[in-house]
Amino acid sequence: MEKIKGLRCRECGRASPAAPHHVCEFCFGPLEVDYHYENLQRIVTRARIEAGPPSIWRYKDLLPIDGEVTLGHHVGFTPIIRSRNLAEEWGLKELWIKNDSVCHPTWSFKDRVVSVAVIKAQEFGFDTVACASTGNLANSVAAHAAEARLRSYIFIPADLEQGKIVGTLIYNPTLVAVEGNYDEVNRLCSEVADKYHWAFVNISIRPFYSEGSKTYGFEIFEQLGWRAPKHIVIPCAGGSLLAKVWKALKEWKALGLIEDAGTRIHAAQALGCGPIVTAIKHKTDVLVPVRPNTIAKSLAIGNPADGYYAVKAVKESGGWAEHASDEEVLEGMELLARTEGIFTETAGGVTVAATKKLIEQGIIPRDESVVLSITGMGAKTQEALSGRLPETMTIRPSLAAFDQALAEWKTKH
Numbered sequence: 028m029e030k031i032k033g034l035r036c037r038e039c040g041r042a043s044p045a046a047p048h049h050v051c052e053f054c055f056g057p058l059e060v061d062y063h064y065e066n067l068q069r070i071v072t073r074a075r076i077e078a079g080p081p082s083i084w085r086y087k088d089l090l091p092i093d094g095e096v097t098l099g100h101h102v103g104f105t106p107i108i109r110s111r112n113l114a115e116e117w118g119l120k121e122l123w124i125k126n127d128s129v130c131h132p133t134w135s136f137k138d139r140v141v142s143v144a145v146i147k148a149q150e151f152g153f154d155t156v157a158c159a160s161t162g163n164l165a166n167s168v169a170a171h172a173a174e175a176r177l178r179s180y181i182f183i184p185a186d187l188e189q190g191k192i193v194g195t196l197i198y199n200p201t202l203v204a205v206e207g208n209y210d211e212v213n214r215l216c217s218e219v220a221d222k223y224h225w226a227f228v229n230i231s232i233r234p235f236y237s238e239g240s241k242t243y244g245f246e247i248f249e250q251l252g253w254r255a256p257k258h259i260v261i262p263c264a265g266g267s268l269l270a271k272v273w274k275a276l277k278e279w280k281a282l283g284l285i286e287d288a289g290t291r292i293h294a295a296q297a298l299g300c301g302p303i304v305t306a307i308k309h310k311t312d313v314l315v316p317v318r319p320n321t322i323a324k325s326l327a328i329g330n331p332a333d334g335y336y337a338v339k340a341v342k343e344s345g346g347w348a349e350h351a352s353d354e355e356v357l358e359g360m361e362l363l364a365r366t367e368g369i370f371t372e373t374a375g376g377v378t379v380a381a382t383k384k385l386i387e388q389g390i391i392p393r394d395e396s397v398v399l400s401i402t403g404m405g406a407k408t409q410e411a412l413s414g415r416l417p418e419t420m421t422i423r424p425s426l427a428a429f430d431q432a433l434a435e436w437k438t439k440h
């Protein structure tokens with residue numbers, strides 16, 4: 028079955044072949060993968076998906092890969108958890124946590140996009156992959172390049188968290204720390220991509236890469252029993268995950284896999300870098316780039332590549348948006364850990380904090396189903412919590428020492 032039609036410009040609609048390009052030759056609009064939906068209509072069924080492997084590859088028919096899955100065999104199919112404690116704390120009837128902090132192999136949703144992109148880079152015949160990253164992408168590209176035995180060049184802002192740097196270097200890539208913010212790293216990478224024949228996963232082969240994000244949505248719908256929730260709150264950096272969950276919803280409705288549930292998609296960003304949320308709140312689709320200043324470094328993109336499309340998706344769905352201050356981000360991380368036993372990174376704290384505000388404002392009614400998008404792992408952003416954690420009870424190795432320390436502890440707590 029032929030499934031990939033080619034690329035299509037999101038602005039002028041002109042078609043072009045499936046090649047490592049990302050902008051339209053005619054209008055410079057962004058390109059998107061287009062499928063032969065009439066063929067997919069005939070073969071994609073719930074039963075066929077359910078018979079697939081417990082990974083994103085159960086949705087391979089809807090991903091832009093021609094041949095076999097050559098790497099990243101265990102990516103995705105992360106748990107969706109029915110929240111009891113946080114739901115009770117917020118007075119919600121039905122709250123779910125889609126937990127990509129345990130996505131294999133590098134503990135963030137970026138494994139979804141990178142595994143697709145690296146297989147596609149192999150299909151195109153590249154021997155080198157590269158990326159401009161806010162951290163999680165760096166980890167994932169380095170890991171998947173190692174598995175694929177490809178060279179990798181990873182560009183990051185020099186001030187990233189130690190966990191993200193170590194979690195990249197362990198795979199032995201060439202790590203380039205750029206003294207600047209993400210937007211400056213990204214601009215440099217566009218020039219590098221023009222000069223060197225490397226597959227920049229989130230630049231030169233971005234149309235293929237971003238399709239991997241759809242699987243986050245597919246899993247939510249399948250795991251909820253082939254149904255879409257009323258609300259999904261999604262953290263935004265470049266805006267691709269949000270825009271693609273919306274595309275996932277539209278695809279599955281068109282293929283008859285789920286019913287229309289009137290799902291509203293809400294955007295979450297940090298106050299110190301929230302151009303997408305600001306545009307939504309101001310009811311405009313004109314994004315004003317900002318200079319990032321937030322502890323949520325994985326979301327710190329001041330000029331988001333898919334920002335316009337994220338705003339459009341939120342608007343089309345009837346959703347809304349909220350910012351979270353750094354203090355609220357930390358409280359969000361602590362709240363999720365205290366209530367659900369899930370340690371998420373700063374980006375997850377942004378989602379928790381924004382969701383809380385949307386509930387308090389009545390934008391998310393307490394009797395409607397809500398999915399919280401937890402996209403990354405807390406152990407990678409430990410420095411954000413320094414000075415906030417409870418003290419440790421330190422003792423000599425004897426029962427008497429413990430008895431005494433326990434008595435003192437109890438008087439204090």
Ligand SMILES: *Cc1c(COP(=O)(O)O)cnc(C)c1O
Nearest residue numbers: 163264265266267268374402403
């Ligand atoms: C990259 C990232 C996002 C947002 O991704 P975009 O598709 O660029 O909007 C969300 N959460 C985490 C943890 C990320 O690393």
Ligand SMILES: [Zn+2]
Nearest residue numbers: 036039051054
């Ligand atoms: Zn065009």
